[in-house]
Amino acid sequence: MEITVRHSEPEDYKALHCIFSGPRAIAGTLQMPLPSAETWRERLSEPPEGLYSLVACVEDEVVGSLSLHTSPTRWRMRHVGSIGMAVRDDWQDKGVGTALMEATLDLTDNWLSLTRIELTVYVDNAAGIALYEKFGFEVEGTHLRFAFRKGEYVDAYSMARLNA
DSSP states (O other), X not given: OOEEEEEOOGGGHHHHHHHTTSHHHHHTSSOOSSOOHHHHHHHHHSOOTTEEEEXXXXXXXXXXEEEEEEOTTOGGGTTEEEEEEEEOGGGTTXXXXXXXXXXXXXXXXXXXXXXXXXXXXXXXXXXXXXXXXXXXXXEEEEEEEEEEETTEEEEEEEEEEEOO
């Protein structure tokens, strides 16, 4: 099984709708459950400046998504990128996250000259934390009561990877 990563296209909206409709994917992100396909179509057809939207594919089927937000007009933060990722529930723990991270870090390190990559991850997302640590991310702090999920507040780690 070969996982390929490419830039997302507007016609990927149905696949992203599917990814973000999965209970495991929703539980690990700040997205609301029951998203509309139209919301995803709009997001992909009109991306903001500085957004790099990548998807992971297996045999032309989109199974994961990673967004890299940069700040091209914030001069003092042009070296920083922030990422958010989701993998379709039935494709978790199969290397999709690894493929997305490899492609993203190649982009940040070798093409965009970003030296700080940030992310936020829920403290109970052991698989996500392990993935990020594998790529050199370190916990910088804990956000208490960061988000409301399934009727209760959850904490999250602020993690970053610094590249000289």
